[in-house]
Amino acid sequence: xxxxxxxxxxxxxxxxxxxxxxxxxxxxxxxxxxxxxxxxxxxxxxxxxxxxxxxxxxxxxxxxxxxxxxxxxxxxxxxxxxxxxxxxxxxxxxxxxxxxxxxxxxxxxxx
Amino acid sequence: xxxxxxxxxxxxxxxxxxxxxxxxxxxxxxxxxxxxxxxxxxxxxxxxxxxxxxxxxxxxxxxxxxxxxxxxxxxxxxxxxxxxxxxxxxxxxxxxxxxxxxxxxxxxxxxx
Numbered sequence: 001x002x003x004x005x006x007x008x009x010x011x012x013x014x015x016x017x018x019x020x021x022x023x024x025x026x027x028x029x030x031x032x033x034x035x036x037x038x039x040x041x042x043x044x045x046x047x048x049x050x051x052x053x054x055x056x057x058x059x060x061x062x063x064x065x066x067x068x069x070x071x072x073x074x075x076x077x078x079x080x081x082x083x084x085x086x087x088x089x090x091x092x093x094x095x096x097x098x099x100x101x102x103x104x105x106x107x108x109x110x111x
Numbered sequence: 112x113x114x115x116x117x118x119x120x121x122x123x124x125x126x127x128x129x130x131x132x133x134x135x136x137x138x139x140x141x142x143x144x145x146x147x148x149x150x151x152x153x154x155x156x157x158x159x160x161x162x163x164x165x166x167x168x169x170x171x172x173x174x175x176x177x178x179x180x181x182x183x184x185x186x187x188x189x190x191x192x193x194x195x196x197x198x199x200x201x202x203x204x205x206x207x208x209x210x211x212x213x214x215x216x217x218x219x220x221x222x223x
Contacts, residue, residue, distance in 0.1 A: 043211075
């Protein structure tokens with residue numbers, strides 16, 4: 001069974017540019033999460049979806065971040081415009097009836 | 112709100128030494144508890160879990176017991192290997208929201 005797939009693995013952009021990350025969850029998993037992991041820190045929740053509905057986006061900086069999960073499967077996370085402080089690893093995870101499974105993450109570097 | 116506190120690293124051990132990484136939690140409800148491991152350049156992998164008090168999760172020689180009275184879920188291994196070198200994250204999941212909250216991680220380095 002394929003795991004959670006994220007792309008790209010690495011992204012380097014200049015500040016003020018837009019960037020998008022893509023996540024394909026495990027088939028059949030209704031819950032999808034986007035987490036932010038700063039260097040040397042634990043992951044912090046940005047947004048959680050149940051099917052196509054964002055049920056917890058309280059920690060998503062909505063002035064520059066947006067996310068969508070069309071048809072309740074794949075999801076994209078966008079930053080526009082990116083700032084230097086957005087450099088981090090963005091993790092996607094999905095959950096069915098049990099525990100959450102994580103993708104390998106996208107490492108974003110803003111220069 | 113809910114939170115997880117784990118011991119700071121790095122922890123450096125010789126091969127075959129005993130490992131304990133402390134983890135305590137604060138939760139308003141009755142969460143499930145997890146240990147995830149992150150190898151360099153990789154995402155988080157579930158190491159073990161426990162869903163109710165006194166449950167013991169175990170995997171690859173690692174163990175942790177859900178202690179409700181002390182709100183703890185310490186990770187233990189009797190004999191570590193070089194291949195265990197990684198960052199270990201303690202986490203809880205609220206049963207109602209399924210929101211995962213992580214500790215800051217503990218880096219383990221095992222020397223041959």
